[in-house]
Amino acid sequence: MTQETVPVRTDDADPALAGRVRTALGAPDAGPLTVLEGGRSGLTYVLRDGGSGHVVKAVPPGRPARGRHDVLRQSRVLSALAGRGLPIPAVTARDEEAPAWFAMELAAGEAVEPVLDVDTDLSPRVARERMTRAAGVLGALHAVPLDALAQGVRTAGGELPDPATPHDELLRWEETMHAVPVELRPGSGDLLAALHADVPEAVAPVLVHGDFRLGNLLCDGLEPTALVDWEIWGIGDPRVDLGWFGVFTDGTLFPGVGRVVPGLPSEDELGELYRAAGGTQPQTPWFRALARMKMAAIMGHNLRRHREGRHHDPVQEQLPPTIAALIDSGRDLLAGGAP
Template identity: 55%
Template structure:
């Protein structure tokens, strides 16, 4: 495993990965760690060991293994779901010595958000994938949360989720979130009652599900998994069904399922979940808060990214349509 151009910390990580994979695959060459682009938390690499290929997730040097950087927590949920109806990559190895890391099987496939990513799959394929992963989300929510490894902190409920994201929204300057205060007030006036908690992915959408043709082969990016109200996951997933939610960012894809069709695929004949409109509005508020936060950081010079200047119309649309949904 070449260490040319690596920092001391990366070299140490490469050595640890090489030693562990050599134990798993005695007598075969272990390749170089190659950075995988697109990750927003922790360190992510690919590596080969003979014919086998793995993805390595590691805690960044000097950072604490908490939140999105707690890679062992990610490995725990993947191990708990191994062999379940929810397709996930297998965990091949893990190392608890800090900075911790784990290796998971490399899953071939593409994770493409039809209304946001270019180039996207053919419209018929995009439609089939969205309906497919609606049923995957159902199976995820049907997981037994008493399974060892799926223990989590206090379950997320509607009130807690609203409080958390209201703080994020309030950190965004008011001029970047017109109508945001009214939306927060209306959400706070009608917080739904609880339903039984389930396993939550936290960012469930096609961009986090690897697909081959029309089939989902692996749900990935488990950094913010938790246990809580299933409508939190569902309201977020439905947000990505319509390009009109993303002015200047989204693209029209003919034939994508409507939110009603996706809900039907998720429920699969079961009783409808109450207060879904509230959670649909909550999902839009969360997206507006995230985009407003990113735009603020750009304008303050904390993270220079001129592409963030495309966000204001979508932030406005998210807040407006959330208020419309609430009636």
């Protein structure tokens, strides 16, 4: 079947892309290609075909396939992880012709961040159990042998990136922090100086998701079904993922935009669950502080973009107290003022 044989539908969000996807999937009668709300890595759509469905990620037309728009890079790590017992959506099609795209199975479930999705009715019991199981997923993810991962990525047409050290991670997010106006990041200079003063030695590198949290893990009831949003995956220090995940256990870090959810595992408990599932590294104050700096930098950058009119989102105006709280918490951790 050629692309020209697939009829154009007026209800597709992108008729040209929809025709390519239906052809590659061999599904000319699939439903309309619709925008998936919340997708941020490139353009994200859903295509339903009878009882099944596909999530389609595409490079925006005219944009280079770099950074978060390099959707094929995401597809290759997903292909490499297939068959390992992890909740990873299966890649169902891939097309390198510009604008590139790939499709993966639409998994059942919902992705809820308990401390930030304040309007959800997710019970504390379910939130705790999901977070507990997610810690096991992270441990198993970090236990994937890199040689096997490299072979899988090569088979899918890519190569593993060079490992990033803790110092590399610090420099990466420090650059984001420095792009935030000084008045929006009080105390950040002290936090950055403290982080630079005591950078840990790197440990054996692993596959790092880069944004591992419940908001990126679909769950059907209590069962994890799909770990998504792989736009910043890399090879690096496992404590980067572990520290980042821990930020989302504490609603007090998000005043005005988050909430305290009783019964969530502590960061120490998450670390224990993680190691029981194959993870080898403990929680440390430095990586916890790094994660808080990273979150403050990302939020500050988003607020800046809103105020400059590059992405209108009035909700961003609620972030200054949270940015300050994250920075203060990071400074306390490195000063020994918090566990």
